Amino acid sequence: MPASDDTAAADTAPPPTVSVVIPVHNTRPYLDRSLGSVFAQTLDQRRIQVIAVDDGSTDGSARYLAERARHHPNLTVVHQPASGGAGRPRNVGLAHATGDYLFFLDSDDHLGTEALARLTRMALTHGSDIVYGRIVGADGRAAPVDLRTTAAAVTPFDSPVYWTLAAYKLFRRSFVEHHRLRFTEGRLLAEDLPFGITALLRAETVSVVADYDCYYLHGRPDDSNASRQDTDWCEYLDYIGGVLAGVAAEVPPGPHRDTLMVRHFHGEILMPFAAPYLARDTAGRRAMAAAARPLVDRYLTDRVLAALPPGLRLRAHCLRRSLDDELTAVVRADTGTRPRPPHIDTDGRVFARYPYFRDPARTLPDTCYDLTDRMVLRQRLTGWRWSGGAVRLRGTAALPHLGGGAVEVLLHGSGGDYRIPARYEGEHWLAEVDPATAADGRPLPDGTWGLKVAVTAHGGAGTTGPALRREAWLVPETPADPKAPPDGRDAAGLAPRTVARGPAGPAVATLFRSRPHGHLHLHLGTPCAGPPVGALW
Template sequence: MPGPDVTVIIAAYNAMPYVTGSVTSVLDQSLGADRIELIAVDDGSTDGTAEELDRLAERAPLMHVIHQPNSGGPAGPRNLGLDRAAGRYVYFLDADDRIGPEALERMVAAADENGSDVVLGRIVGEGGRRAPRSMFKRDQPRTDVFSSRVYWTLNPMKLFRRELIDRLRLRFDTGLSIGEDQPFVATAYLEAAAISVVADYDCLYWVAREDGNNITAQEHGTRMRMDLFRTMAELVADRVPAGPDRDALMHRHFAVELRDAVLQLSREPRRDVQEKLLHELADLVALYWTDGLAARLPAVVRLRCHLIGRALLDELLTLVHWELDRGAASYGITTLAATATTLPEIQVEGGRAYALYPYFRDSTLNIPDDCYDLTAELGVRHRVDSAVLDATRLRLTGHAYIHRIATRDVTTELVLRKRGTDTERRLAVRHTPAPGIDKDSDLHDYSAAGYEAAIELAPLTAGLWDISLAVGAQGIVKEARLGSGRAEAVTTATTMLVTDEGTAVALYTTKPYGNLTLDVGETRHRVTPRLRVTGAQWSTETPATLVVNGRCTLNGWPLGALTVRAKGAEGVERAVPVEPSSAKGAFTAQVPCATAGEWELTLRLAVEGKEWSVPVPAQPSLKPARWRRFGMPWYAKPLAGRDVLTLRVGRVELLKAARARLKRR
């Protein structure tokens, strides 16, 4: 008998009443109770958690409860659960959280389909608990730590392939009092054949406990935070060669674990202890500091590291309290101040933006301006309000501005880049008013952020042209691809047309971000699939007339260029213009068939020597037609065995017809 698909491990300590919802969310999974093994380890609870787990296990044959004395943290109970796990996959769940009804089914499907060793399911916070979001912007069937944001969530509430855990002999570090999950998860990430992200479903609900006893909410001493920072920095340095990849992972630990260590340092009651620990931190920072890492870090982290490196304790403490006063928050649940986050004021100078953190250009400290330069951190906010493609140009309107930089001395340009080449075209835009476009507009003047732009199609050579804005204000220029932000009226459906010069042009949105791109010359979007004949039958009103029905889903073409063509011998042609009669491009063409000969029928679009055509398909149910002309009988009949509808038209030879009737008798 095959074993379970998933073993869910819950380490529980004094988790009432939350543990009931946690366990129930596992037992009620759509994956099916027979495919789930649940191991709950009671870590010496004294609040009724142990009894509640035993009660819940009575109705769940595949739920196993293990009781042990308190171990002081979740690492030991999780390891014990791993020792007993029988599932193909393992999922860790905290006793105060719960999972969505389809979570395990979706994550197992993602792992099986993509051969993934780790699967992240989207996390949402409840009761004010902050959850990581940056890695859940879209589904990612196969990714890794270097091409995605998954490394920024190192909690263990993920699906792990047990074969990977067993092969690596992974266990949680019982020597760490905080962050014991990080080495486990980071190692699994780095050794995984693939990582999947399920972002279109709420898989895990992070619940904020009313008693504040979530483990991430509890204070831990500076030494514990420093141990975690040291452990993770050593792990990354040991497994990832020096260079951009290592810097990318170190970024997380310098921005989060080092920050939390400094926060705890500020709470140490003794000055001598603070000074001793600060010097240890300085040695750690120096050990892993590189120019590449510095370039990735936000300005406030560079400033923090500069103060640590120079052992400027008072200045470092001032920075910590400055951040706390403005509502800085640590990773997870811990909120460091009750007020909302207040961003620093900015000074723009020489095309750079400097945050006015403490000690900016203090002549006694001479801290480098680079520790305050947040130009790279500024984001562009933008929206496309209209995108209209016609036979000659693409017209765009909308707004764009650099967040926190007033729209003075605006120099925004529209940028076209031909994909796969160095070809670039820059076009001026017309600046227009855009009042009240941002909730921060009372702090920063964005009233000149509107734009109007026109892209002439004729100069564009064949290829894919990506559309961006180089948004400029006060000498600062930031570039952003257009389209991901758009008004509801701006459709994501592909618009395609053929110009008067015979060039096929399509405006479409890329996946998954929805950015705008022009396809010139059918690089990716073809004309012929938009030409279709749906049927043909003889007219009931007009003799010798074939009624051809079809659809053209192009959004535009030159007048008279679309025809139903009847091609005869020696290049003789008859063409009937087609004009759709509905917004969906449906048409009906009346094709006269009164001229003797064999005629092959196609739907054709011809412009300036360029031609696209699709055949009128053979119509098995189409019978021969007969009519009289000047008193003489004529006929038109489809020829058998042809893929293209071909009609033979001619006058009935009376003698031959009479002989045929006699033979039939």
């Protein structure tokens, strides 16, 4: 019998660009959002194959999917008995996929409307085996990593991509099949680790789309995400041992392997040593510690230990030295009340005040508590404008967990360095830079001056004790006014202007962003070639 026109058209139609695989198990309340985000993509639906694999749902998800399939010809629904995790339904979906690319979408999350178009465009342009899209946390769930820089090619060793090994990213299907990548079946937690690790370590080109919110990672009101479920942690740590043996087989000992292991100590090895650890009795805690100790012995190099934050550094040290009581005290300190302010030595070293710090009866070294290199100034420049002949600046700045202190604006240039005190309350500061008096009460010389903010803060001893000082460049944010012209000017205007400098005479003053980092600078003298920044207040 001759084929109908519709059948012939289907036989000659090109394969889809991307196959979206969605494992579904009792997520009916979220399917409108998840599936709807795929059907709302700006990428032509004829180029999208949607494969929803119902994994033994009992909440009406199967009926819902069947109904949607009647209205969306690009949706294929596969039904199977419950398998105990997302691994098997993803593998089944992969077996049905015909697209050039694969995207794995969890049925309680959703996509930005341009996500598939942007991800596939990046892959096609650069020949990518994997493309990461920017991930956004929602409904109380945090994104695993903040991808900020779009890049045609990155590696697990020079970017944060290795810090999210979950399935929700774009893969070239031929690459997946060539390396025979599949998900671990029958697991609720970490079933995607072997797939994600092997893919990243074997991919020739890994790209990142960070200038668009591609994937929305949702928490559930009932706290029923798979990652929140109770787990046999001893069995889990044994499974992780097998996963890390695979990492070790791919990457020889040395700095590159250590870079990866830092992430695994954060994400897998030490992760259970929090509330799940405290929920067990003494025997259960010791069993968990015994299960983790072989991983610590095998993979905790000095380089890895130094890269961990103090809380995890102490956990790892206690596990390695079989200090079970000390381990419990450290975990309890992290899950209890607000931590005490850090201790600051007279030489400026800063130490976390975890239990047994400098306790002569214990064997916990200072290096486990040291957080000096982790004390980063958190600051934002939130307002800037001319007021008369002076620049008024405001922002927020703080050194976390350190109380009190003072804020200064620093002017750095070839003619010297000058400090201008700021009014500081809470984390908010306000300062005024007047070219007539900015040079320690004298006129500021001609030239280009970089602007920084500096915070001096104290520890538990208060303002009479040692202090820590940190500086950071001020970086103007994009003007809030959407009507601002592209050169950065807005209604308040920060075009070059003539300012008085007392006996030094007037000068043309311009505020501008440096290239490529966008740091705020003040130029005095002839008009600056760079575009002035727009005002924000």
